[in-house]
Amino acid sequence: MSRPDQHPVCQVTPVRTRADRAAFVDFPYTLHRQEPYWVPPLRSDQRRLLDRTAHPFHEFGEVEFLLARRGGRVVGRIAAVHNPRHDDFHGTRDGFFGLFDCVDELGVAEALFGAAEAWLGERGLEGMTGPVTFSTNYECGLLTEGFDLPPAVQMPYNPPYYPELLSGCGFTTAMELLAWELPSTVHEDPKVLRLARPDADRGIRVRPVDLRDFHAEAARIREIYHAAWERNQGFSPMTDREFDAIAHELKPFLAPGLGVIAEVAGEPVAVALAVPDVAPALAAANGGLHTWGIPLGLLRFLRARRALDRVRVLILGVRREHRHRGIELLLGIELSRAAQRLGYPVMEGSWMLADNHAATRAMRLTGARVTKRYRIYRREPCDAVSRSPAGI
Template sequence: MTDVSITPVRGRAATTAFVRLPHTLYRDDPHWVAPLERELRACLDPRRNPFHTSGTVQLFLAHRGTTPLGRIAAHIDPRYQERHQDRTGHIGFFECADDPAVAGALFTAADRWLADRGADRMLGPLSFTTNDECGLLVDGFDRPPTVQMPHNPPYYAELFTACGFTKAKDLHTFTGPVPADGEAPAVIRRAAQRALAAPGIRVRPLDPRRYDADLAAVLRIYNDAWAENYASVPFTDAEFRHLGRRLKPLLVPDLLQIAEVGGEPAGFTLWLPDANQALARVRGRLTTYGLPIGLVRAARDRRRITRTRASTSGITKEHRGRGLMAALFCRAQQAAARLGYTENEYSWILEDNRDAARYAKAMGAVHTRTHRLYHRPLGAAPAATPAATA
């Protein structure tokens, strides 16, 4: 028996407790960057996040007495199950005190909820899909996270393994300098020159005058290029429009480079300014008591952003092997240098995606962090794991 109670999140007060729990857990962590509260609320809100149109979600909070000590989301994504032809359910938004009893109770609650909906395995953390934040940080705790990349204490991995989870897949991060002249290493420059010398090949930045059309092209490329990736699901039009609205304040046209073959979009790379450098001191809130204190701080600190993140790239299957990625990276890095950035992160890259890792290394980047996806069969919790109460 355990004194940990698990309650489903219902209503505004419980949602607020769910959203703000990490502030207590991370108060002594110098590297943690609080997510913007309004963005997290929007992500969890079925009225505002198109994921909920097809996905089914239940949030849980763990308490001991009246003190919240942990949280988790359990979710079923029919698109994942259809694409991968299995009955996997997912967990995400996991945060927990360093207490195996709390973690065990949270996982048990998620296990039971997923099993009741026909799942036979849980995979995570995914919040909510691989198109969103995913993975548990297991190596590289010595630096703050970049925008849209998870951060957590080292003990989280111990909680997962103690509760019967094993590694499903590792996601690697590579970090490298952006030289002042923006020039890529010679091997990448030569590959880019060969690609651009071929008839009908062009690389150009996002055109703000045709923002919607260019993003629609990026969506088509992404869904084609990522279709066979581990745990992937396709973006719907509504999800991608939602993402486009969220990212628009961050998008710099010259950092979204699009490759065309014969006038048709065939590849892209998206580098984002690392907004976390500006948001670190805001602590997740842009207003305090109605005053835009956080907004002023973020606007001031934005001038200090020195890092970009190559957050996603893709080449359609039809046009792989042409050297388009080399050309895209060359143009993006030249733009990053012109804009004053001095470092770029390539993240995340699947551990067995050798081509992507080879490109990152050729650009002068080194492996700096690892995030891990874990899985376990439902009902496979260790016997010592305490039962949850709902």
């Protein structure tokens, strides 16, 4: 990590023009092009994040996109985020940041964080937590362990110097997140089967998500999701439009059996949802499905998709009043059966809060191991003048 006084001062300015937006989207592809495990997201998805008329978060939240330049060259980017739904739910006035990418220079990182902090402070927000892409309902966290492994789909990857930059800028740990890996043979483990007694013994019915009635199923999943995660640190309730948009994006990747719902007396009380880990296929597409109207990236994506060997468990949640009944294990068993049947030998559960001790016990019972660690940081408010480098 370079010292802040080893390089000329950079200038941080808000994204205002079409050229600024293009530069904001393009910067990570330039910065990380030599990183063997970084997976280029689709540029169309990245552009949508900046589109205030298209992405549903912008209907209620405020975001300022910022670029750091030196001599006309982009050296960093960040988004300052005001999420009023988070503040209303928790009774706070918290600021957030996301979409952080930066060269290995402490001075550039501090310039970006200083500009984001100033924007948040103008809105009466206190402190700054992140990285989160708008909220924890989207991609979030900074990779701190597991740099020699590729990320799962919709999980972050960053160079090893990023945690050093945040520590050098005065950030401390707010939340630690884990990625667990396990084989899709959990349903064959006698110990797990013994702990997860037959469903009928406890009046629990586990059924697959009905993909033919996906709209109604998505509404049921949304209710469980909000009820199961409401006490989690950093949770922010989604609007119906937000949840529906995410469900619409996931639907093409859903496979029969990789979504299951547990019911008690006909009431949905728990859900588990997994998708094929298409990160290697996205890497093959290299950020775009079409080039000048020709579907070259799409062809590479489809070719790589045939070789996928794992699934990512996106959601596994149980309503609070139905916990400690082994429902998590029942859901995991059904996902394991489906993953093996579909030809995926490996499952990744990500992310899970490191301090979720019940989930940790359940994962260890299945023989899972932690393969990657992520962190969400926080910087408490202080004298902005003492932090802001010159030139901003």
